[in-house]
Amino acid sequence: MTRPYLLAATDSEPAKRFYDVIVIGSGIAGLTAAVGAARKWKVALISKSVLRDTTTFLAQGGIAAALSDQDSPQLHFEDTIRAGAGLCKEEAVNILVNEGPSRVRELTEICPRFDRAGGDLVLGAEGAHTVPRIAHAGGDATGSEVASALAQALETGSRVQVLEHEFVVDLLTNGGHCIGAISLNLKTGAFTLNFATATVLATGGSGQVYSLTTNPRVATGDGMAMAYRAGATIGDMEFVQFHPTGLYSGESPIFLITEALRGEGAYLLNHLGERFMVGVHPQAELGPRDVVVKEMVRQTQESGQEFIYLDATHLGCTMLKERFPTVYERLQEKGYDLCHDRIPVAPVCHYMMGGVVTDIWGRTTLPGLYASGEVACTGVHGANRLASNSLLEGLVFSDRIVRDLDKYISSMEEEVRRLHIDLPGPAREGNRAEDVAEGLKRLRKTMTANVGTVRNEEGLVRALNDLRDLHNSLKSPGADADEYELYNLLTVAIHIVKAALLRQESRGAHLREDFPEPDDENWKHHINFRLKSEERAAK
Ligand SMILES: Cc1cc2nc3c(=O)[nH]c(=O)nc-3n(C[C@H](O)[C@H](O)[C@H](O)COP(=O)(O)OP(=O)(O)OC[C@H]3O[C@@H](n4cnc5c(N)ncnc54)[C@H](O)[C@@H]3O)c2cc1C
Numbered sequence: 001m002t003r004p005y006l007l008a009a010t011d012s013e014p015a016k017r018f019y020d021v022i023v024i025g026s027g028i029a030g031l032t033a034a035v036g037a038a039r040k041w042k043v044a045l046i047s048k049s050v051l052r053d054t055t056t057f058l059a060q061g062g063i064a065a066a067l068s069d070q071d072s073p074q075l076h077f078e079d080t081i082r083a084g085a086g087l088c089k090e091e092a093v094n095i096l097v098n099e100g101p102s103r104v105r106e107l108t109e110i111c112p113r114f115d116r117a118g119g120d121l122v123l124g125a126e127g128a129h130t131v132p133r134i135a136h137a138g139g140d141a142t143g144s145e146v147a148s149a150l151a152q153a154l155e156t157g158s159r160v161q162v163l164e165h166e167f168v169v170d171l172l173t174n175g176g177h178c179i180g181a182i183s184l185n186l187k188t189g190a191f192t193l194n195f196a197t198a199t200v201l202a203t204g205g206s207g208q209v210y211s212l213t214t215n216p217r218v219a220t221g222d223g224m225a226m227a228y229r230a231g232a233t234i235g236d237m238e239f240v241q242f243h244p245t246g247l248y249s250g251e252s253p254i255f256l257i258t259e260a261l262r263g264e265g266a267y268l269l270n271h272l273g274e275r276f277m278v279g280v281h282p283q284a285e286l287g288p289r290d291v292v293v294k295e296m297v298r299q300t301q302e303s304g305q306e307f308i309y310l311d312a313t314h315l316g317c318t319m320l321k322e323r324f325p326t327v328y329e330r331l332q333e334k335g336y337d338l339c340h341d342r343i344p345v346a347p348v349c350h351y352m353m354g355g356v357v358t359d360i361w362g363r364t365t366l367p368g369l370y371a372s373g374e375v376a377c378t379g380v381h382g383a384n385r386l387a388s389n390s391l392l393e394g395l396v397f398s399d400r401i402v403r404d405l406d407k408y409i410s411s412m413e414e415e416v417r418r419l420h421i422d423l424p425g426p427a428r429e430g431n432r433a434e435d436v437a438e439g440l441k442r443l444r445k446t447m448t449a450n451v452g453t454v455r456n457e458e459g460l461v462r463a464l465n466d467l468r469d470l471h472n473s474l475k476s477p478g479a480d481a482d483e484y485e486l487y488n489l490l491t492v493a494i495h496i497v498k499a500a501l502l503r504q505e506s507r508g509a510h511l512r513e514d515f516p517e518p519d520d521e522n523w524k525h526h527i528n529f530r531l532k533s534e535e536r537a538a539k
Pocket of ligand 1: 047053218
């Protein structure tokens with residue numbers, strides 16, 4: 001079912017570019033990797049949109065790291081492991097929490113707008129953290145502040161070649177190594193073969209697989225799908241995190257109301273005005289996201305309403321406006337006053353714990369291919385990510401990739417420019433734009449209806465059949481980014497559903513109403529997928 005290359009043979013010979021390293025994606029993971037790698041290597045950073053069109057740019061709450069006297073990497077480790085519901089890879093978590101504080105301090109040196117009081121970083125509280133440890137910038141504008149600072153470092157202080165509006169279609173492989181990627185220039189329609197000794201995937205998540213998500217339009221799972229097509233292992237795909245407090249509005253991307261608001265004391269209320277999380281978890285509203293979402297689903301089922309309320313009215317208007325300027329303004333635009341109104345919220349698709357499986361150096365199972373950030377599955381999040389650990393993951397593991405690149409590139413004897421690539425046929429057919437749009441709608445509808453916060457076998461089987469039908473109804477893709485994205489979303493969706501069907505238990509973000517309890521005896525392990533080489537060759 002999966003095609004090893006989306007691209008078919010082109011009419012004319014594509015142009016070629018040669019680099020030591022290409023980085024695909026311009027979020028925190030890609031920018032960190034590109035700036036670091038360019039100190040030694042010839043680097044290109046490729047983005048299918050403009051530099052700032054990323055999930056990173058939208059991040060509000062901040063970055064978690066043990067930065068205060070009352071905190072320690074050990075405490076951060078314990079909180080991360082507890083939230084991960086038995087599936088975190090401890091070695092990776094150890095690295096995250098121990099290297100995290102230095103990486104965040106380095107970031108604060110180039111990003112002056114981290115919030116401070118008397119010279120010290122102000123640290124916020126968030127769900128399932130036992131102490132305040134979230135560094136934030138511009139109040140609730142951490143992502144845009146950090147992304148802008150990193151983009152400035154890239155543009156002014158490094159020699160990275162930045163290629164915007166360049167859609168990476170497929171990875172190039174030769175002799176079991178990744179040797180770069182094929183891209184489509186979205187302005188000229190020209191394809192280019194970008195050869196590189198090492199390739200870093202930093203393409204972010206796949207929230208667009210659902211009808212309603214906090215993720216931006218670019219989060220279409222391209223990196224996961226292209227890595228899978230190229231023969232890399234993907235894993236933990238069933239673990240999709242739903243965030244408890246998406247603004248209930250029906251328009252995607254859904255505006256997220258940061259967990260830091262609950263960190264400052266905001267309540268979750270049901271339709272009777274009761275704080276329903278009290279007694280459900282010792283940290284009440286600040287329990288882990290999966291626990292809060294599960295209870296929200298129960299409350300909405302009981303009340304027959306599709307949302308519950310977030311209430312910050314008791315926290316004081318001055319603090320709310322100062323600490324959460326973005327949330328305050330965006331809510332005002334939508335007709336809500338954070339100081340005086342209860343805000344309707346509902347769980348919404350937010351983050352992908354699964355992705356391209358890596359080791360502790362960001363190396364995937366395909367030599368020459370690294371992955372960092374949300375596209376990667378380093379194992380630090382297990383079955384449920386601890387809030388504000390994802391920006392940190394991108395920082396820490398991209399730094400490790402940069403360190404490993406030196407070893408990898410030096411060890412490669414073959415020059416990629418001498419390698420020959422056979423692009424696959426047959427000639428492209430292409431789908432009509434309206435069929436692609438309709439296919440996308442159908443995919444999201446079936447995922448939302450059957451593979452959301454609470455799952456069961458009947459719904460999952462229905463979704464799998466529907467996705468397969470949709471796949472079979474499509475012609476092979478032409479030279480169009482929307483088509484490529486639909487194919488990539490299909491690959492991601494099918495693997496989410498397959499893994500969710502296989503995992504007959506409830507764990508972390510994966511809730512099965514037909515298997516409501518965790519089953520350590522049978523399921524305390526990861527589910528991985530890899531396209532076999534025979535299957536790749538046969539296509
Ligand atoms: C609203 C919101 C708030 C959040 N708040 C926080 C928070 O406070 N703290 C926290 O830790 N996490 C937060 N998260 C999660 C976090 O922001 C993301 O997990 C993280 O930013 C992902 O970074 P990244 O570098 O992996 O990818 P992204 O920032 O998503 O960047 C992906 C890049 O890849 C490019 N790309 C994708 N496909 C292709 C392709 N085919 N060809 C070329 N380029 C491609 C995109 O154009 C983009 O440049 C939040 C997420 C959301 C949605």
